[in-house]
Amino acid sequence: MYDSLPFLKKILALPGLSGYESPVRQVIADEWGPFVDELQTSRLGNLYGIRRGTASEPRPRILLAAHMDAIGLMVTQVQNGFIRFTRIGGVDPRILPGQKVIVHGRRDLPGVIGQPSPRLLPEFIGKKTVPMEYLLIDVGLSTEETRALVRTGDPISFAQPPIELTDNTLAGHTLDNRASVAALSVCLHELSTIRHTWDVWAVATVQEEETLAGAITSPYDVRPDIAVAIDVTFAKGPGGGGYKTVPFGKGITLGWGPNTHPAIFEVFKKVAEHLDIPFQTEVSPAQSGTDAMDLQVSGAGLPSLYISIPIRYMHTPVELVSMKDIQRAGHLLAQTVASLEADFVQQIRWED
Amino acid sequence: MKELIQQLVETTGPSGYESKVRDLVIENISRYTKDVKVDALGNVIAHMGNKKPGGLSIMLSAHMDEIGVIVTHVDDNGFLRFTTIGGVRAVNCIGGRVQFLNGLHGVIFVEKLENANQVPTFDQLYIDCGFSTRKECPLQVGDLAIFERPFIDMGKRIVSKALDDRIGVAIQIDVMRQLKQTPHDVFFVFSTQEEVGTRGATTSAYGINPDLGISIDVTVTGDTPKSARMSVSLGKGPAIKVRDSGMLADPRLVQHFIQIAESKKIPYQLEVLEGGTTDARAIQTSRAGVPSGSISIPCRYVHSPSEMVDMDDVENAVRLILSFLSDPINL
Numbered sequence: 061m062y063d064s065l066p067f068l069k070k071i072l073a074l075p076g077l078s079g080y081e082s083p084v085r086q087v088i089a090d091e092w093g094p095f096v097d098e099l100q101t102s103r104l105g106n107l108y109g110i111r112r113g114t115a116s117e118p119r120p121r122i123l124l125a126a127h128m129d130a131i132g133l134m135v136t137q138v139q140n141g142f143i144r145f146t147r148i149g150g151v152d153p154r155i156l157p158g159q160k161v162i163v164h165g166r167r168d169l170p171g172v173i174g175q176p177s178p179r180l181l182p183e184f185i186g187k188k189t190v191p192m193e194y195l196l197i198d199v200g201l202s203t204e205e206t207r208a209l210v211r212t213g214d215p216i217s218f219a220q221p222p223i224e225l226t227d228n229t230l231a232g233h234t235l236d237n238r239a240s241v242a243a244l245s246v247c248l249h250e251l252s253t254i255r256h257t258w259d260v261w262a263v264a265t266v267q268e269e270e271t272l273a274g275a276i277t278s279p280y281d282v283r284p285d286i287a288v289a290i291d292v293t294f295a296k297g298p299g300g301g302g303y304k305t306v307p308f309g310k311g312i313t314l315g316w317g318p319n320t321h322p323a324i325f326e327v328f329k330k331v332a333e334h335l336d337i338p339f340q341t342e343v344s345p346a347q348s349g350t351d352a353m354d355l356q357v358s359g360a361g362l363p364s365l366y367i368s369i370p371i372r373y374m375h376t377p378v379e380l381v382s383m384k385d386i387q388r389a390g391h392l393l394a395q396t397v398a399s400l401e402a403d404f405v406q407q408i409r410w411e412d
Numbered sequence: 413m414k415e416l417i418q419q420l421v422e423t424t425g426p427s428g429y430e431s432k433v434r435d436l437v438i439e440n441i442s443r444y445t446k447d448v449k450v451d452a453l454g455n456v457i458a459h460m461g462n463k464k465p466g467g468l469s470i471m472l473s474a475h476m477d478e479i480g481v482i483v484t485h486v487d488d489n490g491f492l493r494f495t496t497i498g499g500v501r502a503v504n505c506i507g508g509r510v511q512f513l514n515g516l517h518g519v520i521f522v523e524k525l526e527n528a529n530q531v532p533t534f535d536q537l538y539i540d541c542g543f544s545t546r547k548e549c550p551l552q553v554g555d556l557a558i559f560e561r562p563f564i565d566m567g568k569r570i571v572s573k574a575l576d577d578r579i580g581v582a583i584q585i586d587v588m589r590q591l592k593q594t595p596h597d598v599f600f601v602f603s604t605q606e607e608v609g610t611r612g613a614t615t616s617a618y619g620i621n622p623d624l625g626i627s628i629d630v631t632v633t634g635d636t637p638k639s640a641r642m643s644v645s646l647g648k649g650p651a652i653k654v655r656d657s658g659m660l661a662d663p664r665l666v667q668h669f670i671q672i673a674e675s676k677k678i679p680y681q682l683e684v685l686e687g688g689t690t691d692a693r694a695i696q697t698s699r700a701g702v703p704s705g706s707i708s709i710p711c712r713y714v715h716s717p718s719e720m721v722d723m724d725d726v727e728n729a730v731r732l733i734l735s736f737l738s739d740p741i742n743l
Contacts, residue, residue, distance in 0.1 A: 138643075270660055277700050
């Protein structure tokens with residue numbers, strides 16, 4: 061069986077912030093290469109891993125999208141040798157003080173996020189979370205050295221390496237959404253061992269955390285008949301319970317809501333039930349907050365679905381995932397794709 | 413150049429109603445190219461150059477529209493209630509004057525506030541056009557107006573309403589005037605409806621299908637008393653945008669512009685803008701994606717009737733864009 065853990069640990073340790081995905085894209089391409097017929101890169105940097113199916117031309121195509129970009133920070137100002145910054149993607153300022161980072165300046169510089177003493181901060185902040193604009197990155201260099209190496213707009217990555225808490229549980233930053241990239245690897249590997257009629261375009265998308273630009277543009281290259289986004293969702297855990305969360309390590313979720321096409325949902329559900337892959341229905345009554353939002357409305361419209369892997373502590377440097385769920389997502393994707401008949405889309409009927 | 417800028421800012425053109433600006437633009441550019449089209453959304457698309465081997469198809473975009481207000485209700489006494497076209501702030505409205513598309517003038521004022529220090533909401537503001545009854549008032553629901561404020565020439569700096577983005581329009585016209593040769597197909601787009609969601613750029617980018625997209629627009633500065641932190645200052649050069657809240661500029665383009673600026677000794681700044689976006693966002697996500705970026709003109713008091721830019725930045729933006737268009741581009 062294909063073990064995605066070494067690959068996942070490798071990509072978690074790589075930078076690749078929204079808009080700056082090239083370091084991680086290369087490694088994903090290397091991993092996918094043996095499992096696909098062709099690799100392509102789009103003008104905005106989406107990576108396409110293409111597997112051709114067995115149906116006769118013109119073959120139907122399925123687009124499987126997992127975003128490879130990471131949240132992080134960006135330099136706004138260099139001031140007296142210290143670095144002020146803003147966020148790329150939804151970074152929670154509460155977890156920033158004390159983090160280790162890498163500033164991608166003229167060369168990569170290790171740094172730490174420092175928090176000024178309460179006595180040096182405006183009174184209104186008191187003991188509350190210190191807003192990002194008062195935090196500074198210290199790279200340990202002199203004012204002149206810092207100014208020579210760092211400038212406004214340089215991206216900044218979180219620096220902690222991933223850690224295996226147990227055999228099955230991995231903690232690290234950027235599991236959103238490289239856990240799903242690993243699931244796509246599982247899927248592509250499995251498809252390389254079985255017969256499938258459809259063409260499969262696995263897409264590692266860019267810029268999901270900021271603009272969804274990768275998802276918006278990829279259907280114009282791929283011209284798919286169906287699109288599925290794979291992303292992460294909130295698992296139950298400290299500070300996360302109730303109906304908005306799903307159990308950790310107990311299976312993946314199939315999205316249900318306006319970004320989901322009922323017929324696509326149904327086919328994934330049937331395969332999951334048939335294979336005893338545990339899943340839950342994740343209800344998103346409005347937008348799903350995933351690539352599926354834009355995939356669905358591209359061109360003349362695409363039947364879409366989003367599948368999620370539950371993680372804890374989303375958008376922090378200690379996101380937590382169950383490796384089992386990554387395996388499950390990849391397995392379900394591969395088996396569902398393989399189950400699709402060539403005329404599946406023509407068979408879809410809207411019930412009155 | 414100042415004369416052209418003054419003419420442009422004194423022309424009215426709220427989003428969706430850009431026709432007067434469009435006429436003025438066409439009048440000014442038709443001496444530089446015969447290949448000028450107006451598309452279904454009212455964008456002016458002017459083509460120059462002939463792509464040579466290795467050349468690219470490049471779309472530049474500066475928006476013609478400006479922010480304004482639109483009437484939602486006329487009351488019995490002839491006072492008008494309104495909502496906004498684009499990012500208007502209530503704090504910039506009180507005591508301001510507006511001009512409707514039919515030429516009528518009005519003043520904006522505010523109901524008595526319970527707390528005189530509070531910032532009013534738009535439903536507490538009204539426009540007074542000098543009428544006493546609804547019957548007398550020739551304006552009706554749906555009529556648009558723009559903010560009125562005279563152009564001031566301070567020498568190195570100029571002040572006006574609608575410098576966002578007529579300064580970009582003026583820069584594009586001046587680039588067209590000075591562009592002697594280019595290895596590229598260059599499409600100068602004077603876009604519509606930017607302030608209400610970069611709509612003109614969305615359709616013109618789809619129609620042109622360029623290889624690269626650049627917007628020419630204003631950005632805010634961090635050089636005024638107790639302003640928000642921002643590394644851009646007035647007069648220190650055009651800003652090469654790295655990101656704004658709607659777009660991450662293509663890093664290869666950012667690098668390319670930095671190289672041009674440094675080799676031609678053109679002063680420049682790097683911009684990270686935390687609120688707002690430009691036409692480049694729409695170009696970037698057009699079709700299968702278009703590598704895009706922006707050249708920004710530092711501008712104080714954006715979206716107020718007294719926007720301020722520095723002419724040095726304007727001249728240097730023209731130089732930077734001319735250099736960009738004159739040479740082959742290998743990203």
